[in-house]
Amino acid sequence: MLKDLINRLTSDELKDILEIQHAFDIAQALDELDEEEKKTVINLLSMDKLTEVLSYLEPEIAADILSTYSLLHQKVLVSELDPDDAADIINELEEENKNELLKILDKDEEVLSLIQYDESLAGAYMTNAFVKVNISDDVKQATKKVIDIAEDVSTIQTIFVVDHDNHYCGEIPLKTLLKSKYPLTVKEILTVEPTFHVNDGIDNLLKHIKHYGNTEVGIVDEENRLLGIITQDDVLDIYLEETQEDYEKLAALPDTDFKEGSFKTAMHRIPWLLILLTISIPSAFVTSNFTGILGTFVILAFFQPLILDAGGDVASQTLAVTLIELTKKDSKVISNGFKEILTGVINGFVMGLISFLITIIFSYVLHFDHGVWIGLSVGLSLWITVIIGPILGFFIPLFIKMLKFDPAVASGPFITNLIDILSNVVYFSLATIILGGFVA
Structure with a gap:
């Protein structure tokens, strides 16, 4: 809408409309404009309206706009902003610009007392403009x-x-x-x-x-x-x-910056992806050690994704529940954790029983021998895996919390990879024990 108004109205008409528009709407509309159009709009805003708009923008975007003005103009704008908003914006300026601006601010400027706090501390978010x-x-x-x-x-x-x-x-x-x-x-x-x-x-x-x-x-x-x-x-x-x-x-993501290009985003993510890739290598190694049983009972490979996905799903569910519990004041994390594990036992039994029956049917349709024993391998493995999932989803974030770290670092991809390794070990070990006697 604002883009259309720029093309249709005179500067005076556009200025009048901008003055009666809510600052949030103007801030949102700026995203749709090219650099020249943004400059036109910003130049038409009164000082009061501009400071309002800056307060609604992301601090890094507001800092980019602030840096286009002279230092004296920046000083005026900063003094008009709420101190906490001003502190956020100043902290996003280039270091040289930031230092120059801080030097010319009045010594009693309230924003100076807020700049010192790290963004992870309460002081960085407080305002000293209150009654x-x-x-x-x-x-x-x-x-x-x-x-x-x-x-x-x-x-x-x-x-x-x-x-x-x-x-x-x-x-x-x-x-x-x-x-x-x-x-x-x-x-x-x-x-x-x-x-x-x-x-x-x-x-x-x-x-x-x-x-x-x-x-x-x-x-x-x-x-x-x-x-x-x-x-x-x-x-x-x-x-x-x-x-x-x-x-x-x-999600095992580094800090997200939506202004970054594809190359920079890829460079930030690649270390995490390589770590997860390294963690997943043991899963492939486990599979390679059971080529004998897989060669005889090819149908086992058909059900392998089922075993892996089920364990990862229930682990992620328990992880989410545990993280929510850890944020509560009256948390009953231990009792809820054991309830999750018991739920896994029940769900695993039902899922294992269903997969046992489905495997027998598949074995019959595809003319595989020993269908009941193959079904037992799949069903029992699924049951055990669905029990292991909530155990890891509960104890890993709890252990991280006990070490005084943020339990959210127990990321879904990390636990999923761990579950994959254990699921493969359980699945192929049970298959070897149950079906090993039928291998020629």
Whole structure:
């Protein structure tokens, strides 16, 4: 739509339309434009609208746009952005540009206190633009402070309370403050909510927010001084980033960058694929050691994919359930893990019985001798494999968690390859034991 408007309207007409459009819609529409059209749109945006649009763009894209302006213009834009958004964008600038910009920012610029935090820490996502009142204030004084600062902060839904040394004392919902009458004081209406440490990891922050249900979370230092807050929109961004990261780990993918070309993407992925390829070599080696039984009973090769796929499927299901359980505060990971294993025993028996009957039918139709014994080899192998799958899917992430690593690194491809090796060993070993007497 925006592309069409650029071609049909005059600059003044387009500028008027851009001013009444939501900044998110403009940010989304920029993806459809070529470089010249993007430049046209950006040049028509007012300063206020441009900062809004930048805040909705991915930080690396916003940084590319910011870097097209002079340093003085960059300084103005950064001062207009919310501090947490500004910090994200500055961190995506080229190192030289970033250092030059930081040098000319005012020393009291709030973004400077946020730049220092690593993106894996809570401090990187907090904003220091929020409503703060003193514990000695009465409700009239507190209400006046909210009114005075409302235009300059991210949210006014929660008012944070500190003492004279900026120590966190509690918080007040805006609704509660507005309903309170003088001479009540802030101290009389505040509630103390759990806060979060600035240097703690965002994985724990997400669990904290989920468990306590906060819409805004106070971020404090070692001495319980209130440094900033995490807002609801920040939480949604963190959830999105963490979900993508966990999915990448489960799929054994390196960090995904959608701006990279095919060659760079391939170069990032090839090490992981080579690792998985190396892990899969033992599976081929196992098969090569059973050429005798395979040569006599060729039908075993027909059912090999069935055995391998079933084990990998149930392992991946148990892995997903275990990872979900490990994120819960009231987790019953052990009991649920054993329930998964028992489920594997039951499912494996049913699947093994069905495959036993199907194998006998296939053997009869294809005129293979010893159909019952071949069916027993396939059915029993499938049962055992479907039991092994949930055992690995449960114990591997649990073990990784005990070592203080992220259990999501127990990726699906890794466990699937491990299952393939064990499934082949089980399948051909049982086939050799059961059918070995029939080999000439």
